Amino acid sequence: MTETTYPIAFDPANGRAHVKISGEISPAKIGHTYIAISMNRRWLEGDTSILWQLENAVFQESFEFYDILEATQTAKHYIKPGKSAIVVEESLAMQEKVARFYKSVAATSTARHVAIFYREDEAIAWLDA
Secondary structure: OHHHOOOEEEOOOOOOEEEEEEEEEOHHHHHHHHHHHHOOHHHHHOOOOEEEEEEEEEEOOOOOHHHHHHHHHHHOOOOOOEEEEEEOOOOOHHHHHHHHHHHHHHHHHOOEEEEEEOOHHHHHHHHHO
16 A cells, blocks of 8 residues: 555654645555554554645646545545645745645545645644644
């Protein structure tokens, strides 16, 4: 499964998952990343928050918003209640548009609270609150 997930690092202090997304953005890969995170014992014992960071991330020509719905349906059985912060690049409106769509999907189909930020320090402060 590692080739189908984004790189994940777990904070040793609180178990928080940190995910860096660069290159091509794939909703299926995001769903697989959630599943991989949910299998990590340290995360399950921690605060179950996730920091998603988009850096130099681009969308496929064939990107469809429906792909987010499909990936969420697959991953929702693994997603635990908690918080997810998404850090988008300020100059990339499409990243923010997709993050806002994901936030609306998560609000209606999962028990996760999602917020969108331009800066990592603001995202971490929100996750810690």
